[in-house]
Amino acid sequence: MTKSVGISPAQSWRQWLMGEAGWRDYYQVTKPKVVMLLLLTALVGACLASDSLPNAFTLFAAMLGIGLMASGAAAYNHLLDREIDARMMRTRHRPLVRGELTALRCVSFATLISIAGFAVLALWVNMLTAWLTALSLVGYALVYTLYLKRATPQNIVIGGIAGAAPPLLGWTAVTGEMHAHGLLLVLIVFTWTPPHFWALAIHRRDDYARVNMPMLPVTHGIEFTKTCVLLYTVLLTLVCLLPYLTGMSHGLYLVGSSALNLVFLYYAWKLKFRSEMGTAMATFKYSIVHLMLLFIILLADHYLLSN
Numbered sequence: 001m002t003k004s005v006g007i008s009p010a011q012s013w014r015q016w017l018m019g020e021a022g023w024r025d026y027y028q029v030t031k032p033k034v035v036m037l038l039l040l041t042a043l044v045g046a047c048l049a050s051d052s053l054p055n056a057f058t059l060f061a062a063m064l065g066i067g068l069m070a071s072g073a074a075a076y077n078h079l080l081d082r083e084i085d086a087r088m089m090r091t092r093h094r095p096l097v098r099g100e101l102t103a104l105r106c107v108s109f110a111t112l113i114s115i116a117g118f119a120v121l122a123l124w125v126n127m128l129t130a131w132l133t134a135l136s137l138v139g140y141a142l143v144y145t146l147y148l149k150r151a152t153p154q155n156i157v158i159g160g161i162a163g164a165a166p167p168l169l170g171w172t173a174v175t176g177e178m179h180a181h182g183l184l185l186v187l188i189v190f191t192w193t194p195p196h197f198w199a200l201a202i203h204r205r206d207d208y209a210r211v212n213m214p215m216l217p218v219t220h221g222i223e224f225t226k227t228c229v230l231l232y233t234v235l236l237t238l239v240c241l242l243p244y245l246t247g248m249s250h251g252l253y254l255v256g257s258s259a260l261n262l263v264f265l266y267y268a269w270k271l272k273f274r275s276e277m278g279t280a281m282a283t284f285k286y287s288i289v290h291l292m293l294l295f296i297i298l299l300a301d302h303y304l305l306s307n
């Protein structure tokens, strides 16, 4: 007699849940590196909100909740952008474009982790943080992705508010209330976003033109965008002085942030006046290092120099 080779209940569950997708596809739609940097800014917001160390459980729950909701927002972005992603060189290998993750699985995953993130914040952090994070999710996943991105070259300036929110989310997670210093950290990320994105958009201009996406280099040309990158970098340098001038941060921050901004200004100046083949991409890559180090320095300054 031959034994039948059916699949076990565990295997059929896995097949129902995953289909052709692997864990890597689910991981990829969460934009993990972006979310990691967002979480760093949230963590620093939380630490700067009080003179003592924040409660470890609240901090863990806040990072988990914000991380899950930001990942959910990123997964909705993959879902809603799948048709334009398929036509752009940079994004045509994404899981939904390759068909390895179906739209139904992606929307289910995004909804599940977003609701889980909201529940974590509502149950173990506070309602203010839960609702502000939900607002950021809607701002990025719906307002930016579905409307702004396709409507105006100021898309990333306005949409940047959602990506800039995490330091405030960290702040409210610890204190339960908003504070001008938390909003100052938001202002830094908000001003940083245009040079971050437009440097990449200059490099990828043709990709965006192919799909008629009204990004600034497509609508106003590369030279104008380079001028905007330089002007926003000057503005960022000035905004970065505010934590020192308002007494929120100290000398270590002033020296560290000034050095980082001088390098950013050099990249932006070079992009405008001495551009070579890889200058736009190098400026984009530096913007990420800049923001990461800036927030680490804010943290070091807070713990080493606060009384």
Ligand code: HEM
Pocket: 033, 034, 037, 038, 041, 090, 155, 156, 157, 159, 160, 161, 163, 164, 189, 193, 196, 197, 200, 288, 291
């Ligand atoms: C509206 C605001 C923003 C726009 C339009 C934007 C746009 C982009 C784009 C198009 C990429 C390239 C992704 C790729 O290569 O697939 C990127 C990469 C990245 N962005 Fe942004 N970004 C924004 C805000 C932010 C914020 C607020 C952060 C963090 C605080 C951030 C952190 C990063 C990081 C870490 C990467 C590199 C990801 C990687 O290498 O996989 N971005 N961004």
Ligand SMILES: CC(C)=CCC/C(C)=C/CC/C(C)=C/COP(=O)(O)OP(=O)(O)O
Pocket: 031, 034, 035, 038, 066, 069, 070, 071, 073, 074, 077, 081, 091, 133, 134, 136, 137, 140, 145, 162, 163, 165, 166
């Ligand atoms: C809850 C919360 C804090 C939400 C914020 C979510 C979030 C992931 C913000 C990052 C912004 C970002 C990566 C924009 C790029 O989108 P794009 O569509 O222009 O880039 P793409 O073409 O690479 O997809």
